[in-house]
Amino acid sequence: MTGQGVAFAVLAAITIISALLVVTIKNIVRSALFLALSFVGVAGLYILLNAEFLAAVQVLIYVGAITVLMLFAIMLTQQIMSAKISQTTEWFWLALPMALAMLATLIFFFAMRTYPVNPAPDALAVGTTMPLAEALLKPYLLPFELASFILLAALVGAIVIAREEKPGATD
Amino acid sequence: MQPINCYLGVSAILFCIGLFGVMTRRNAVGILMSIELMLNAANLNLVAFSAYGPKHGLTGQVFAVFVITIAAAEAAVGLAIVVNLYMNAKHVNVDQVNLMKW
Amino acid sequence: MAGNYGYVAVFAIVGVAFAVISLVMSWFLRPHNPSGEKLATYECGEVPVGPAWRQFRVGYYIYLLAFVIFDVEVLFVIPWALALRNLKGQGLGLFAVVDGAIFIAVLAAGLLYAWKKGALKWE
Numbered sequence: 001m002t003g004q005g006v007a008f009a010v011l012a013a014i015t016i017i018s019a020l021l022v023v024t025i026k027n028i029v030r031s032a033l034f035l036a037l038s039f040v041g042v043a044g045l046y047i048l049l050n051a052e053f054l055a056a057v058q059v060l061i062y063v064g065a066i067t068v069l070m071l072f073a074i075m076l077t078q079q080i081m082s083a084k085i086s087q088t089t090e091w092f093w094l095a096l097p098m099a100l101a102m103l104a105t106l107i108f109f110f111a112m113r114t115y116p117v118n119p120a121p122d123a124l125a126v127g128t129t130m131p132l133a134e135a136l137l138k139p140y141l142l143p144f145e146l147a148s149f150i151l152l153a154a155l156v157g158a159i160v161i162a163r164e165e166k167p168g169a170t171d
Numbered sequence: 172m173q174p175i176n177c178y179l180g181v182s183a184i185l186f187c188i189g190l191f192g193v194m195t196r197r198n199a200v201g202i203l204m205s206i207e208l209m210l211n212a213a214n215l216n217l218v219a220f221s222a223y224g225p226k227h228g229l230t231g232q233v234f235a236v237f238v239i240t241i242a243a244a245e246a247a248v249g250l251a252i253v254v255n256l257y258m259n260a261k262h263v264n265v266d267q268v269n270l271m272k273w
Numbered sequence: 274m275a276g277n278y279g280y281v282a283v284f285a286i287v288g289v290a291f292a293v294i295s296l297v298m299s300w301f302l303r304p305h306n307p308s309g310e311k312l313a314t315y316e317c318g319e320v321p322v323g324p325a326w327r328q329f330r331v332g333y334y335i336y337l338l339a340f341v342i343f344d345v346e347v348l349f350v351i352p353w354a355l356a357l358r359n360l361k362g363q364g365l366g367l368f369a370v371v372d373g374a375i376f377i378a379v380l381a382a383g384l385l386y387a388w389k390k391g392a393l394k395w396e
Contacts, residue, residue: 007282008173012181019185019208023192028201035204042185042211047278049178049222051232054214054239057348061239065344066207066246072337073200073250076330077257090266095194099187106183111176117223128229133352134359135229136236137369143233145372147240147349148379154244155342155383159392162251162334236348243345247338254334 008048015041028074036067053129178219186212199253199263203246210242335392339384346380 018037025031039062046055136144185208192205214235221231257263313320353373360369387393 003279003282005173007278008177012177015181016184016188019188022208023188023195023201023205028198031201032204035207038185038208039211042215045178045181045215046218048173049218051218051222051235053352054218054232054235057236057239061243061344061348062207062211065341066243069246069250069337069341070200070204070207072334073203073253076254076334077200077263092195095191098194099191102190103183103187106186107180111180111183115175115223117175117220128232129352130355130359132229132232132236133356135233136349136352137356137360137372140233141372143237144349145375145379147237148346148376150240150244151342151345152379152383154247155338155380156386158247158251158338159335159387159390161248162254162331162338163390163392239348240345243341247341251334251338254331258331 004048007044011041011044011048014038015045029071032067032070032074035070036063039063039067050128052127053132175219175223178215182212182215182219185209185215197264197266199256199265200250202265203249203253206249207242207246210238214238332395335387339387339393342383343380346377349376 015038018034018041021034022031022038025034039058043055043058043063046052046058189205189208189212192208193202196202196205217231217234217238219231221228221235224231253263256268260268350373353369353376357366357369357373360366
């Protein structure tokens with residue numbers, strides 16, 4: 001087995017095991033921390049796939065921002081120590097076979113077949129950050145600008161939704 | 172380098188774990204976390220096809236960039252709704268939020 | 274380039290091994306006699322008030338929200354800054370600068386909105 005094979009196996013195992021813990025563990029704070037570990041595993045897979053900029057962004061945004069957002073939301077909304085009710089709905093035994101059936105279908109139609117792709121592109125040979133940057137500014141310029149409007153809408157919308165209604169305030 | 176099917180398999184497993192989480196979590200924040208897992212699975216697929224394309228295409232990576240943007244916006248607004256729900260209902264259990272259920 | 278990531282792997286292995294070995298060794302070596310005083314949460318020598326996992330104010334969320342949005346802005350501004358020199362070489366310098374300026378201006382409008390609404394004020 002090559003070094004890349006070992007790296008792939010380790011990263012895939014980290015990603016999948018921590019993702020499983022995210023959805024099964026009882027304590028939601030630990031679940032959020034395992035979510036961060038799962039994101040780090042995916043970032044490693046991006047590096048194996050020659051997408052270094054995306055790996056950096058994955059760590060910066062998913063691990064650094066979105067997981068922290070989740071943790072904050074948990075801290076803001078839960079009395080974690082006093083929560084005695086179960087964290088799962090009553091649909092557990094129905095959801096399990098459905099998810100497994102979905103997995104079987106996906107694996108069957110999707111991972112088993114062969115694709116007309118380059119079977120072994122030269123790994124980690126060329127950097128993709130610079131071409132990606134140019135692609136964002138030339139053919140994908142309109143989505144690039146629209147992204148700023150989406151972020152603006154998210155910022156304004158979330159502030160409007162989440163602000164505390166102060167009694168007596170009239171703004 | 173692994174054949175592309177390895178990455179697709181990891182992505183499929185990750186997606187189904189996220190799907191399972193969405194169906195079973197009671198806590199609204201848990202549901203949002205599972206959705207992030209599913210978005211990551213989709214991103215992994217896009218980047219894998221981008222890397223293994225006949226010529227080094229970048230469309231998959233550009234798509235992944237926009238998926239990450241949308242995911243961040245979605246998490247921000249979704250968690251704002253969760254916080255607002257908590258301020259109104261004092262809990263975030265989605266199976267008890269049934270005021271508008273007919 | 275693959276060799277560089279070999280160093281990353283070595284760092285990861287050494288980091289994990291350091292933490293695991295330290296914890297396991299101290300678990301074997303330390304005496305084990307807990308008491309109420311020792312198990313209390315350490316809070317700079319003060320006696321802790323209430324549990325550590327208590328609920329925070331919603332006011333924090335707005336700051337975090339602004340942080341996340343501007344963190345995502347980085348995802349677009351870094352490629353823009355990277356591509357700027359190449360685009361200048363292709364005679365598209367002004368075009369690229371205007372693109373980036375529009376992007377940042379739109380998000381600055383969001384910041385102005387948050388400021389105007391008093392969301393950045395600590396109460």
